[in-house]
Amino acid sequence: MKPRRVFARLLLSYLAITLVVLAAVSLIFVRLMHRYFFNVEGVHLTMRSERIAALVEEHLYRGDLQELSTLVETLAFSNDIYLWVTDKEGKVLEFAGSNPERLGLRVEQHEIEHVLAGNVITKQITGPGYNSLFHMAPLYVPGYEPQENWDSWEAGGAGGDPSQVIGTLAISSPLGSVTGIMGVVTRLGMMAALGGLFLAVGIGYTLSRKIASPLEEMSAVAMELSRGNYNVRVNHRSDDEVGRLAETLNFAIDKVSGAMREQQQTLKLQRELISDISHEFRAPLTTLQGFLELMLRGKIPEAERERYLEMMHRDTVYLGGLVRDLIDLENLEMRRETLERRPADGEELLAACLENLQLKGVEKGVKLELQVEEKLPLLMVDERRFYQVMINLVENALRFSPRGGTIRVRAHPGEGGVFFYVSDEGPGIPKEEQPFIWNRFYKVDKARSRQETGCGLGLAIVRRIVELHGGWITVESEPGCGTTFTFWLPAAPEQ
Known part of the structure; x- marks a missing residue:
């Protein structure tokens, strides 16, 4: 099984982290933008509902349904919305644009009762072919001013006296423009994420190479060391942990190569010493051996015996001096003697x-x-x-x-x-x-x-x-x- 390279592992790690971060940021960004645009649209729809309610309340209070119908149709058309009005029993009196049932909107009885109690309801409705924001608010007796509650347009809140409620006003506004904007925002977010991904790939590649390159160099140096090549060194220089590791490895190589050189030098000196000693000792020892053999055989005349002994003595003195000098030089070269x-x-x-x-x-x-x-x-x-x-x-x-x-x-x-x-x-x-x-x-x-x-x-x-x-x-x-x-x-x- 081929070992995975450090560079590949680092690059994959960078890319995985980048993808997770980009996905999380993109998701949060899209959700926040979605919430922001719908908040804006909800506020606008609430303000529009209040203006329309001020016009509708007078006709509903007087029971002028004919004028109410004309007004509702006019307001729905001019504001490009769906609009309908109910009485205080929750019965639909007038609608313009579409019937609520056709919009896929089903208002539960408890929601109607909640609005008739002086509260508002705002929610998004979606279905096949439609996506709109629905807002339902109570209609009051003309002249009555309910308490405002702007804490949240979504939550709604009590602000009016239920005894003053005469009906409800429901508005449904298509969210096509918001959906289009969100589509653009989503595409821009995806493009930004894609650009960020390419940028992250480049940065991750550079960082991974910067970290992995010296490690791969150290691995190659270690392989050369295993082959007996002690002349290699790591060229990486930096102030971080990798740089210190390279310095430590170079220091170790220097120590090992120094020890190897000393060992080789010692072996060389030993070989030279043996060769030199054998060469220098051969001649005087041969002479001594020859003279001694002649003496043992009695072939040296008595008159010449003293001269031969003096020659043998000189050779032994020479050999003694040679041994002393060899020992002295060896001690100096091996530093066995301290100055x-x-x-x-x-x-x-x-x-x-x-x-x-x-x-x-x-x-x-x-x-x-x-x-x-x-x-x-x-x-x-x-x-x-x-x-x-x-x-x-x-x-x-x-x-x-x-x-x-x-x-x-x-x-x-x-x-x-x-x-x-x-x-x-x-x-x-x-x-x-x-x-x-x-x-x-x-x-x-x-x-x-x-x-x-x-x-x-x-x-x-x-x-x-x-x-x-x-x-x-x-x-x-x-x-x-x-x-x-x-x-x-x-x-x-x-x-």
């Missing part, structure tokens, strides 16, 4: 680092220079990690600097922090290889031994430490012109 950052004097940190490396510089025949151009602001750093960065960069420069060369370490404030530079006079790094020097185990000079080049993790560790401090690091180098590493760290907040 212990505190305000520190950058110049003092630099001086301490270079002091620790002076002996290595002397052994290599390389001069170490420190240049601080102006007072440095305090840094918010983990001092142990800062030492690690500087020692890695300077040792890297020492490794590639020629004897008699100079390594310059410079620093100056700028951009809300401190710029640091480590420059050497080594062979430089080819342009095409510079983007890869930050990768694990990458070595620019593949021909050098492990002891000369290290394990290839130092720069990866350096960049990660700098980034965790909120800084950045770059390299500038030209073959034969040396290399300069530049990194920036933010200053400590002012107290």
Whole structure:
């Protein structure tokens, strides 16, 4: 069974409500207009009855039936009404236009008695081919003025003395004009209702689309998520509940996609780590295995045994350093270790680092220079990690600097922090290889031994430490012109 769309349900709901409201309003409007026009016609008929009664009462009181007959016919014709007169017994004396029975009008005896008691009756009579308003009022002795009662022309009311009543006057006025007007009013009401319905359809369609569109978009986004596509987002923006739902869904997607990216990055790092470790461990382990097998078979002369042991020792030292660096880099990348950052004097940190490396510089025949151009602001750093960065960069420069060369370490404030530079006079790094020097185990000079080049993790560790401090690091180098590493760290907040 195909599920019903929200848009269709909303539109049908709007249309159903609109139809009910329009039908109710139209019905009330037609009934009110019907009542209004009949009220107006009833008032007019009552006033006309009073004028005619004033003319008829004199002739009826004198018993001049001939004059009464002429007057009744004249009044009926001139006013386009049906008119008849009864005596105080209720017997019809004169009528003009039509006999009451032919009009389908049957006046009950209790109604006649009600009028002879000084009251009036007004009612609508309908039948096949006729629709008229009937009014019956008492006729009084000439000169007598009954009490008026205008509370309601329909209800009638006592106002005259029954002892003064000499007969009744009945008038029937066709309602053709009122019926025609009501037909026009009904048609206009239907046209207005139809126009309102079309307008409601347009408004309902717009509102339904406005509400359903973002919901359908969210449904499509959810379907994409189920297929593993975490790059989709809901584009709807509004301040209502639907807008907040879209924001919540986007927030949830961001959280899930972030977690998925972290998981994928973790798996990628794990695969890279396994691949890199197997590659880096293979050569020294193969060498160690070969030397040990030769020793076990007694194929290494006693005089050469110490030299081979020194080579094996260097390989084990290399493997130990490799393991430590791998663990260190893994902890940094997975953020298993929290930086212990505190305000520190950058110049003092630099001086301490270079002091620790002076002996290595002397052994290599390389001069170490420190240049601080102006007072440095305090840094918010983990001092142990800062030492690690500087020692890695300077040792890297020492490794590639020629004897008699100079390594310059410079620093100056700028951009809300401190710029640091480590420059050497080594062979430089080819342009095409510079983007890869930050990768694990990458070595620019593949021909050098492990002891000369290290394990290839130092720069990866350096960049990660700098980034965790909120800084950045770059390299500038030209073959034969040396290399300069530049990194920036933010200053400590002012107290």
